[in-house]
Amino acid sequence: MGAVPREAAAAVLPEESRARYSWDLVVLCAVVATGLIIPFQIAFLRRVDVLGSVAVYVLDLVFLVDMRLNLRTSFRRGGSEIRDRSEIARHYRQAGFRTDLLGVIPVDLLVLGSGAALGGVPLALLFRVNRLLRVARALRGFRRWERLRWTNTGYLRIAKLLIGVLLLIHWVACGWFLVAVLEGFPADSWVAKAGLENVDRGSQYLRSLYWGFVTTTTVGYGDITPSKNAEYAFTVVVMIVGASMYALIIGSIASLVSSIDAAKTAFWERVDGVGQYLRARGVPEPLQEQVRDYYEYVWDRYRGADARQLLRDIPDSIRLEVLFHLAHELIERVPLFRHGDVAMRNALLAALEPRVFVAGSHVVGAGEVADGLYFVSSGRLVIVDPSGEPSSGELEAGDYFGDLSLLLGERRTCSVRAVTHSDIFFLPSAEFERLKSRHPEFREALREIAAGKSDKLAELVAKGCIL
Amino acid sequence: MSMSESGGITVVRFDGNLDTNTAPEAQERFDELAGQGVGKVLVDFERLDYISSAGLRVLLATAKKLRSGGGNLRLCNLNETVAEVFEISGFSTIFAVFPTEVEALEGF
Numbered sequence: 001m002g003a004v005p006r007e008a009a010a011a012v013l014p015e016e017s018r019a020r021y022s023w024d025l026v027v028l029c030a031v032v033a034t035g036l037i038i039p040f041q042i043a044f045l046r047r048v049d050v051l052g053s054v055a056v057y058v059l060d061l062v063f064l065v066d067m068r069l070n071l072r073t074s075f076r077r078g079g080s081e082i083r084d085r086s087e088i089a090r091h092y093r094q095a096g097f098r099t100d101l102l103g104v105i106p107v108d109l110l111v112l113g114s115g116a117a118l119g120g121v122p123l124a125l126l127f128r129v130n131r132l133l134r135v136a137r138a139l140r141g142f143r144r145w146e147r148l149r150w151t152n153t154g155y156l157r158i159a160k161l162l163i164g165v166l167l168l169i170h171w172v173a174c175g176w177f178l179v180a181v182l183e184g185f186p187a188d189s190w191v192a193k194a195g196l197e198n199v200d201r202g203s204q205y206l207r208s209l210y211w212g213f214v215t216t217t218t219v220g221y222g223d224i225t226p227s228k229n230a231e232y233a234f235t236v237v238v239m240i241v242g243a244s245m246y247a248l249i250i251g252s253i254a255s256l257v258s259s260i261d262a263a264k265t266a267f268w269e270r271v272d273g274v275g276q277y278l279r280a281r282g283v284p285e286p287l288q289e290q291v292r293d294y295y296e297y298v299w300d301r302y303r304g305a306d307a308r309q310l311l312r313d314i315p316d317s318i319r320l321e322v323l324f325h326l327a328h329e330l331i332e333r334v335p336l337f338r339h340g341d342v343a344m345r346n347a348l349l350a351a352l353e354p355r356v357f358v359a360g361s362h363v364v365g366a367g368e369v370a371d372g373l374y375f376v377s378s379g380r381l382v383i384v385d386p387s388g389e390p391s392s393g394e395l396e397a398g399d400y401f402g403d404l405s406l407l408l409g410e411r412r413t414c415s416v417r418a419v420t421h422s423d424i425f426f427l428p429s430a431e432f433e434r435l436k437s438r439h440p441e442f443r444e445a446l447r448e449i450a451a452g453k454s455d456k457l458a459e460l461v462a463k464g465c466i467l
Numbered sequence: 468m469s470m471s472e473s474g475g476i477t478v479v480r481f482d483g484n485l486d487t488n489t490a491p492e493a494q495e496r497f498d499e500l501a502g503q504g505v506g507k508v509l510v511d512f513e514r515l516d517y518i519s520s521a522g523l524r525v526l527l528a529t530a531k532k533l534r535s536g537g538g539n540l541r542l543c544n545l546n547e548t549v550a551e552v553f554e555i556s557g558f559s560t561i562f563a564v565f566p567t568e569v570e571a572l573e574g575f
Contacts, residue, residue, distance in 0.1 A: 407552045408520055443555065450557030458561055462527050466520045 012083045013073045020073055021148060023066070024141035028163075030062045031138040034131050035167040039174035042125045043181060043208075044201045048112065056108075056128060063104050063134060070100070076147075096140055103133040119182035135167065154259045161252050168245060169216055172238050173208035179234045188227045216242030267304035271295045294358040297421045301356070316350075323349045327377065327425060333398035334375050335452070339445030347439060351431035357381075357418040364467070365415045370405035372428040379422025384415040385465065392465050393456065394419070401467045403446070404457065406432060414465040468493060470500075476507045476575055478568070481515040485522030493522070497529040506538025509571050513544035518552060530562060539563070543571040 013020055033055070041052050070092050074083045082088065108127040116123040142160050146153045180191040190211075191197055196204050211224045215238050226235045258265065271292065278288050298304060311319055324331070327349060331337040337345055352375070357363050363374060366386055376399045383392035383401075392414060395401060405412045406429055427435075435442045450457070460467065468489070469480045477500055485493060500508060508529070512518075530540040543565040545553060553559040565571035 404520070404556055407555055408518075408523075410520055413520075443551075447554045447557070447559070450555055451560040452557070454557030454560050457557055458527055461520060461523050464520075464524065 011072060012085065013069060015074045015076060015081065015144065016148060021145065023069060024144055027062065027066050028138050028141050030059050031134050032163060034059050034134055036170055038128050038131055039171050042121055043174035043178040044205055046121050046181065048122050048124050060104055060106060067100050067104065096137065099133050099136045103131050105130060120184065121181065154256045157252065158256055161249065165245065165249065169209065169212045172212035172216060173205065175234060176211055177204060177208040179230050183228060183230060190224055190226060190231055194224060215239065216245055218242060218246055263304060267299060290358060290360060297358055298356060320346055320350055327352065334400065335449045336445055339448060340439065340441040344439040344441050347435060351435065352425040352427055355424045355426050357422045357424060359418055359420050361418050363416040363418055363424065364412055366413055368412050370402060370412065370429065372406065372426055373400055373402045373432055375400045375425040377423040377425055380419040381416050381422055382419050383465065384417055386413050392460055392463060405466050410466055412467055414467055416467065468496060476509055476572060477505050478509045478511055480511045484517045485515060486517065486519035487521045490521035490525050494525045497525065501532045501536065506533060506536060507575055508533060509541045509543060509575065511544050511568055512542060512546065512549055515549060518549050523558065526562065541565060541571045541575060543568050
């Protein structure tokens with residue numbers, strides 16, 4: 001009894017898997033091929049040839065496999081992955097199954113050998129048109145990729161727009177030529193006026209495509225114009241579609257351009273705002289540059305995200321794991337993390353606050369009251385004497401300071417200045433006390449580590465430097 | 468601050484705080500001891516409540532002086548607060564720290 005669901009679960013393809021995304025790419029190519037081949041066969045080939053039919057049936061096969069895979073692909077609902085096969089089937093029936101089914105029914109087989117035609121176009125070709133419904137399937141693939149977010153979704157939207165425009169103009173070109181075909185190329189049809197009845201298919205397609213572009217983009221050179229009623233009717237439809245498409249393209253591109261770099265634009269707008277304020281208030285130039293350096297560093301390293309705010313937004317359960325990855329440099333370098341058990345390490349990680357210091361800025365200053373421990377994650381810092389001389393030594397990744405002033409309850413007598421841009425994890429004094437009282441091994445770990453740096457600390461104390 | 472001598476070992480006892488106010492006097496007394504050629508000094512912290520950075524500095528300087536003259540400085544009876552400062556700062560590895568006076572005197 002218990003083995004059945006396990007087997008069923010094993011046969012389910014996870015929605016967010018490389019295999020599924022790759023298959024979606026195959027299907028997208030098949031959709032584009034279907035969208036190009038079938039209208040071209042109807043308007044320009046107008047005969048059922050072996051190669052064209054094989055291509056169409058191979059594509060059918062791809063979509064049959066796709067439907068089978070859709071019945072085995074998990075989906076997400078309310079943030080969790082549904083892997084139950086019957087649930088998957090129900091979900092698929094509600095979303096896309098009917099369109100997919102209509103798109104694979106080989107209606108053309110009914111009339112394949114009959115030779116029946118409409119206006120010179122074999123019915124077997126016309127009856128292949130239901131396969132164009134597959135375009136809806138391509139949209140579902142795009143939605144899945146957008147969720148994966150392997151790239152900025154703006155690029156995906158551009159790809160979707162380009163494919164959509166390409167197919168639409170191809171269909172317009174095929175339709176425009178088909179209007180003349182169905183009328184039998186009368187002398188006043190656009191094809192006859194352009195002298196295209198007996199030229200090669202490539203030229204016929206190129207002219208049709210040209211008219212499609214000229215009309216849908218609302219350029220309208222007027223060198224190819226409608227003269228038959230059907231042509232006028234078709235042109236009106238294309239104009240309506242073209243004008244809407246034009247508006248859609250312009251609107252989409254405008255929003256895409258701003259959305260691709262939305263985060264960057266918003267970040268630098270904020271920085272410009274700060275810059276203008278500082279200039280208006282007469283803040284000295286070097287200080288303004290330091291502020292800008294800070295923002296540049298924050299952009300380069302964190303893409304403008306405020307780590308503290310972001311971490312607050314993430315629920316506690318995941319935050320620890322995120323912190324673990326964010327602080328991996330620190331964990332590798334600070335010996336404190338190598339001591340104690342997982343519970344202590346997690347408590348320490350959860351209590352740490354990331355802080356960024358640009359080159360030249362003060363991390364802590366002489367005269368300040370002890371507020372916590374500072375763990376250096378990256379960068380280089382220098383200890384500055386009470387006299388202002390940077391001669392009391394340097395601190396680098398893995399070092400920490402702030403413990404002595406905290407333990408002695410004294411004000412600092414030295415400062416620490418960042419020599420390079422530095423990332424620091426700060427442990428507030430309240431958290432330090434809490435860790436000490438709840439995790440005895442924290443104190444033990446500090447003791448072991450302190451033993452290794454006692455000479456350096458003794459030297460500082462002897463000089464009167466308390467950090 | 469009081470001093471006593473037994474068996475070639477000088478025992479120094481602090482009362483209250485060893486901070487900026489009391490450190491100069493302590494430094495003077497330790498310097499006197501070093502000047503007299505005393506080598507073995509045991510500092511009993513039983514009645515010491517608090518030590519500041521100034522106090523630590525005195526101890527560091529004294530230990531250095533004694534060691535250069537072939538002597539040594541031992542500490543004992545640290546209360547919880549003072550013991551924590553020594554432990555977490557790593558000074559417990561610089562100084563020889565003992566739980567009781569008896570243990571500190573053994574083998575000095």
